Amino acid sequence: MSRPGFVLEVDDRTPPLLVHEGLGFRMEDFPLGTRVVYPPEPIVCVPDVDEAIREALLHPVESEPLPELLKPGMRLTIAFDDVSLTLPTMRAPDVRQRIIEQVLTMAADAGVDDVALISANAFHRRLTPKELQHIVGERVFRSFYGQGLLTNHDAEDHDNLSFLGRTEQDEHVVINKRAAESDLLVYVNVTLVPMEGGHKSVGIGLSSYRSLRHHHNNETMVNSRSFMDHKNSELHASAWRMGRVIGEQVKVFQIETSVDNNVFPKPYDFLMKREWEWSVRDQASMLGVRRGLAVAPQRLRHKIFHDLRAPYGLTGINAGAVEPVHELTIAKVHEQQLVEVQGQSDVLVLGVPYLGPYNVSSSMNPILATCMGLGYYFNSYRGQPVVRRGGAVILYHPLDEGFNQLHHPSYVDFYEEVLAESTDPAVVGQKYEAQFAEDPWYIHLYRTSHAYHGVHPFYMWYWAAHAMDHVDDVIWVGGNRRAAARMGFRAASTLLDALEMASDTVGANPSITYLHNPPQLIADVR
Amino acid sequence: MMLALELFRSLPRTVAGKTLGGRVPMVAGMAAPLRLVTIEPPRVDRPSWVRLRTKLSGICGSDLGAVAGKTSLYFSAVVSFPFVPGHEVVAELMDDCDDLPKGTRVVLDPVLCCAPRGLELCEECTAGRTNRCTRITVGNLAPGLQTGFCTTTGGGWSQQLSAHRSQLHVVPEGYSDEQAVLIEPMSCAVHTALRAGVTPNDRVLVSGAGSVGLLATLALRSLTPAGEIIVVAKHGHQRELAVALGATEVVTPKEVLRRVRRLSGAFQLEPDFSRGYLLGGVDVAVDAVGSRESLETALHATRAGGRVVLSGMPAAADLSAAWFRELEIVGTYASARDEVSGRGAFEIATELVAHDAVAQLAKSVAPYPLHRWREAIDHAQSAGRLGTVKVAFDPRKRG
Numbered sequence: 001m002s003r004p005g006f007v008l009e010v011d012d013r014t015p016p017l018l019v020h021e022g023l024g025f026r027m028e029d030f031p032l033g034t035r036v037v038y039p040p041e042p043i044v045c046v047p048d049v050d051e052a053i054r055e056a057l058l059h060p061v062e063s064e065p066l067p068e069l070l071k072p073g074m075r076l077t078i079a080f081d082d083v084s085l086t087l088p089t090m091r092a093p094d095v096r097q098r099i100i101e102q103v104l105t106m107a108a109d110a111g112v113d114d115v116a117l118i119s120a121n122a123f124h125r126r127l128t129p130k131e132l133q134h135i136v137g138e139r140v141f142r143s144f145y146g147q148g149l150l151t152n153h154d155a156e157d158h159d160n161l162s163f164l165g166r167t168e169q170d171e172h173v174v175i176n177k178r179a180a181e182s183d184l185l186v187y188v189n190v191t192l193v194p195m196e197g198g199h200k201s202v203g204i205g206l207s208s209y210r211s212l213r214h215h216h217n218n219e220t221m222v223n224s225r226s227f228m229d230h231k232n233s234e235l236h237a238s239a240w241r242m243g244r245v246i247g248e249q250v251k252v253f254q255i256e257t258s259v260d261n262n263v264f265p266k267p268y269d270f271l272m273k274r275e276w277e278w279s280v281r282d283q284a285s286m287l288g289v290r291r292g293l294a295v296a297p298q299r300l301r302h303k304i305f306h307d308l309r310a311p312y313g314l315t316g317i318n319a320g321a322v323e324p325v326h327e328l329t330i331a332k333v334h335e336q337q338l339v340e341v342q343g344q345s346d347v348l349v350l351g352v353p354y355l356g357p358y359n360v361s362s363s364m365n366p367i368l369a370t371c372m373g374l375g376y377y378f379n380s381y382r383g384q385p386v387v388r389r390g391g392a393v394i395l396y397h398p399l400d401e402g403f404n405q406l407h408h409p410s411y412v413d414f415y416e417e418v419l420a421e422s423t424d425p426a427v428v429g430q431k432y433e434a435q436f437a438e439d440p441w442y443i444h445l446y447r448t449s450h451a452y453h454g455v456h457p458f459y460m461w462y463w464a465a466h467a468m469d470h471v472d473d474v475i476w477v478g479g480n481r482r483a484a485a486r487m488g489f490r491a492a493s494t495l496l497d498a499l500e501m502a503s504d505t506v507g508a509n510p511s512i513t514y515l516h517n518p519p520q521l522i523a524d525v526r
Numbered sequence: 527m528m529l530a531l532e533l534f535r536s537l538p539r540t541v542a543g544k545t546l547g548g549r550v551p552m553v554a555g556m557a558a559p560l561r562l563v564t565i566e567p568p569r570v571d572r573p574s575w576v577r578l579r580t581k582l583s584g585i586c587g588s589d590l591g592a593v594a595g596k597t598s599l600y601f602s603a604v605v606s607f608p609f610v611p612g613h614e615v616v617a618e619l620m621d622d623c624d625d626l627p628k629g630t631r632v633v634l635d636p637v638l639c640c641a642p643r644g645l646e647l648c649e650e651c652t653a654g655r656t657n658r659c660t661r662i663t664v665g666n667l668a669p670g671l672q673t674g675f676c677t678t679t680g681g682g683w684s685q686q687l688s689a690h691r692s693q694l695h696v697v698p699e700g701y702s703d704e705q706a707v708l709i710e711p712m713s714c715a716v717h718t719a720l721r722a723g724v725t726p727n728d729r730v731l732v733s734g735a736g737s738v739g740l741l742a743t744l745a746l747r748s749l750t751p752a753g754e755i756i757v758v759a760k761h762g763h764q765r766e767l768a769v770a771l772g773a774t775e776v777v778t779p780k781e782v783l784r785r786v787r788r789l790s791g792a793f794q795l796e797p798d799f800s801r802g803y804l805l806g807g808v809d810v811a812v813d814a815v816g817s818r819e820s821l822e823t824a825l826h827a828t829r830a831g832g833r834v835v836l837s838g839m840p841a842a843a844d845l846s847a848a849w850f851r852e853l854e855i856v857g858t859y860a861s862a863r864d865e866v867s868g869r870g871a872f873e874i875a876t877e878l879v880a881h882d883a884v885a886q887l888a889k890s891v892a893p894y895p896l897h898r899w900r901e902a903i904d905h906a907q908s909a910g911r912l913g914t915v916k917v918a919f920d921p922r923k924r925g
Contacts, residue, residue: 413788416781441793 002041005339005521010034015275020351020518021396021478022364023301024293025271028495034512035345038274039521042260043336045313049095052317053102056255060320061328066103069184069253072111077182078103079206082121083131084357085190088263091309095257096188097137103186104140116178117150120187120205123212123446123453124358125407126152155208155453156443164249167241171214176206180250189256191329193376193520194228197256198326199243200236209437209455214238218425221462222469226379228522230330243322255319256329259312261336261519268308272519298401305354306361334522341386341523346510347502348387350377352397353518358452358460363401366483367411367460373397374474375463377515383525385470386513392473392502394495399476399483406450410442414457415486423488425465433458473505528567529896529921530684533560533592534608541595558593562897568680572644572666574691576623578632582707582893583682584614584918585906587738587816588839589674593903597839605675606668612682612919613674616697616706624691632694633709635872636672637860638679642690643667654864657717672860683896685921695872704888705879707918712741712875712884713861718812718837719745720865721858727753728809729790733782733824735759735768737915738837739814740887747772748878754789756808758782758823761910770883779823786827801826803847808832818843828853891916895923
C-alpha cells in the first residue's frame with residue numbers, strides 16, 4: 001500500500017534533506033518551520049502490462065475497438081512521444097514498444113500493409129537510430145527503419161505538412177502530411193506530467209511553426225495558471241481548439257499511459273525515500289554516491305546520471321477518443337503526483353536535477369536549468385502557485401554544464417546575444433523569435449543533424465515566463481554567478497546567503513516551502 | 527643637436543624582438559633595435575622644405591611591426607637606415623614656409639611622393655593618388671616610403687624633423703594636440719572607407735578595434751551608405767567607443783563568426799584542424815589589425831563575391847577563402863591627396879576628428895617623453911588591454 005504525499009514541517013529532529021543540483025545533490029539544513037512537500041510513494045501498478053494494453057485496445061473509450069478500425073488496404077500511421085519522455089529513460093522494454101507491437105499485430109491480422117511510424121518530436125531534436133530503437137523495440141525498428149517507414153517528424157519539411165484549417169480563434173492547424181492523410185492515426189503517449197497528452201500529442205507533436213507560434217509564446221504561457229493544469233492553461237486551450245479541428249478531418253485513436261514515480265533504480269533509490277526513513281544501506285549508498293560524485297570529473301558524473309534507466313511501473317492505460325481518454329489519464333497522474341498544500345509561502349525552494357525533457361544525453365545548460373526550475377517545477381501546482389506573488393524562488397543548480405553544440409546550437413546565440421540585450425520574455429520574443437525561427441542554418445541543423453530547432457530556446461524562456469512574472473526574486477544556490485547574472489538572476493553560495501539576499505523582497509523571516517522532487521509532484525495549493 | 531629615437535640595423539635585436547616582442551610583456555621595448563641618441567637635426571636645404579618642432583607623434587601598428595622585427599622584408603627596399611620613426615606627427619613650423627608663417631601648427635601627410643622628392647610628378651601623383659607614387663626611392667631624398675622611414679627627413683619620434691610644404695596640413699584652431707595627432711590615422715581610415723566600395727545597406731565587418739578599426743568605423747559610418755557595421759573588439763572600452771563611432775554590433779573575436787552567421791543567415795562550416803568559415807556572411811570586411819587571425823576572420827566571414835579590405839599591414843594567412851569564395855582583396859595604404867571630388871583625405875579627416883567620440887578618444891592618448899621609450903613601446907604593444915587607444919611621444923616632456 002503506497003503512502004500519499006505529505007507536507008513535513010522542519011523541526012529540531014529533522015535531518016538534513018536531500019536537494020538535487022544538476023549532476024549531484026546536497027544535504028541541506030532547512031530553517032525551522034520550512035514546509036517540505038514530499039510526493040506520494042509509487043501507487044499500485046498494472047499487474048500484467050501486455051494484458052492491460054490488449055484490454056485498452058479492445059475496449060477503448062468512446063471509440064470502436066482498434067481491430068474494427070483496421071481494414072485491409074488502409075493507410076495506418078502510428079505516432080509516438082519522443083525521447084523527451086520518460087525522464088529518466090524507461091528501462092527496456094519501453095511501454096511504447098509493447099503498445100506498438102500489439103497495434104502492429106492487430107494491423108497485420110487485419111491485412112493492413114501501409115503502415116508508417118513517426119516520432120512526434122515537433123521542434124525537438126531528431127532521435128538517433130539507437131533512441132528510436134529503444135522506444136519501439138528491436139523488432140519494430142528492424143522492420144521499419146531500414147525501409148524509411150520509421151522516421152522523425154520534420155516540422156520544416158513543408159512538402160510533407162498539411163494545413164487542416166483554422167480554429168475559431170484563427171489559429172492555423174498544420175500537422176504531418178502522412179498522419180493527416182492516413183485513414184487512422186494511432187498516437188502512443190506516455191503522460192509523465194499533467195502537461196502531456198490529450199490534444200497536445202498530435203496538435204503539437206506533429207505540427208510546425210505555423211501552428212506552434214499560436215500557443216508557444218510569452219502571452220500564452222503567462223496566462224497558463226498553470227501549464228500543468230490543462231483546464232486552466234491557455235497553452236492547452238489553444239491545443240484543444242486545434243485538436244478539434246484535427247479531429248474533424250483525421251481519425252485519431254489515442255493511447256495514453258501513465259507511470260508511477262519509481263524514477264531511480266538501485267542503488268540510487270535512496271533519492272526517492274524520505275530521509276529519516278533511510279536504512280543503514282540507504283545511508284551508505286548516499287555517502288558512497290556523494291563521495292564518488294565529489295571526486296568524479298564532470299564527464300563521468302554526466303555518464304553516471306544519464307545512463308540511469310528508470311524502473312517505471314505502468315499505472316494506467318486508456319485508448320480511444322482523445323478527450324475522455326485524457327481525463328482518465330490525468331486522474332491517474334493526479335493520483336500519483338498530487339499533494340495537498342495549505343496556502344502559499346514567501347519563498348519556494350527547488351532543486352533542479354540533472355535531467356529535463358530537452359537534455360537527454362546532453363547538457364543541462366543555464367537556459368534549460370531555468371526552464372526546468374522556473375518552468376516545469378514552478379508550474380507544478382494546481383489552484384495557485386506555491387509561492388505568493390512578489391515572493392522569491394531559490395533554485396539549486398551549478399549552471400556550469402555549458403552548451404551542447406550538437407543539440408543546442410541556437411541556445412548559444414540566445415544566451416550570448418539575446419539575453420545580453422534583454423531577459424524579458426515578451427521583449428526578446430518580439431524582437432528575435434522570428435529571426436531564430438526562420439534562420440536557414442538552424443533549420444538545416446534541425447533537419448539534418450540532431451539540433452533542437454532555432455526557436456526552441458525562446459520556448460524554454462517562455463516556459464519560465466509565468467514564474468518571472470509572478471515572483472520578484474530568483475536566486476541560484478551554488479550557481480555560476482556570470483550565468484545567473486546573464487539571465488537576470490542572482491547567485492548565492494548557500495541557502496542562508498540566498499535567504500539573506502531575498503530578505504529585501506520577502507523579509508527576514510519568510511515562510512519557506514521546499515518541493516522535494518524528483519520524483520514529480522503536483523502541489524494542490526488550497 | 528637634438529634628442530631622437532633611432533631605428534638601426536641589428537640582427538640580434540631584430541631576432542629577439544621577433545621572438546619575444548608582443549608575446550612577453552615588458553620585453554618588447556628591451557629587445558627593440560631602437561636607441562635614444564643625440565644627433566644633428568635633419569635638414570633639407572631645398573625650396574619649400576621647412577624644419578618642424580615635434581609636439582606629439584603617435585605610435586602606429588606599422589611602427590610596432592618595425593620595432594618588433596615583424597614587418598615583411600618586402601619593405602626593406604623602401605626604407606633607409608638608420609631612421610627616426612614617427613609618421614603620425616603634430617608639429618609647429620620653426621621657419622616660414624611658402625604661405626605658412628613660422629609657428630603654424632600642422633599635421634603631416636607622411637607619404638614621400640614625387641613633390642617632396644623634387645621630381646616631375648609621376649602618373650599616380652598627377653592623378654592625386656600620391657600614396658601610389660612610383661618614385662619613392664629616388665630624387666632628392668634617401669629611399670623611404672614615408673617620413674618616419676627615411677633617414678633624410680627624420681621622423682616624429684624626435685624633437686625636430688623636416689617636411690615639404692606639400693606634406694603640411696594646418697590644424698584648425700580649437701583642436702587639441704591629442705586630437706590633431708589622430709588626423710593622420712583618420713586620413714588612412716578615410717582612404718580605407720572609400721576603398722571599401724560599400725554599396726547601400728551593405729553589411730560591413732571591421733575586424734579589430736584599435737585606433738585603425740575604431741577610426742575606420744567612424745569613416746565607414748560617415749562616408750559610406752553602409753547598413754550594419756559589426757566591429758570585433760576584445761576590450762570593454764573598445765566596445766563602448768565602437769558603438770559611439772557608429773557600430774551597430776560589437777562582438778568578441780570568439781563570437782564573431784557565430785554572430786555574423788546569425789545576422790546574415792549564413793551557413794557555418796567547421797573544416798578539419800582549421801578555422802570555421804561561413805557560406806554567406808558580410809558584404810565587406812575590413813581587417814584593421816593585420817594579424818593572421820584577424821585577416822582570416824575577415825576572409826572567413828565574407829560572402830562569396832564580397833570584398834576584404836586590408837587596412838592593417840597584413841600577415842601571412844590562408845587565402846583559400848579568397849579563391850574559393852571569389853573574394854576581392856583590396857589593399858589600402860596611407861591616404862591620397864585627392865580622394866573624392868577633389869578633396870583630400872586629410873581635409874575629410876580633419877573634419878571627422880571633430881566628432882565627439884574622437885574628441886573623447888583623444889583624451890585617452892597616452893603621451894610619453896622620449897627617454898621613456900621602452901615603457902611607451904610596451905604600453906603600445908598592450909594598448910587595448912590597458913584601456914588605451916593611442917600612445918604617443920611628446921618630445922617636449924621631461925618626465
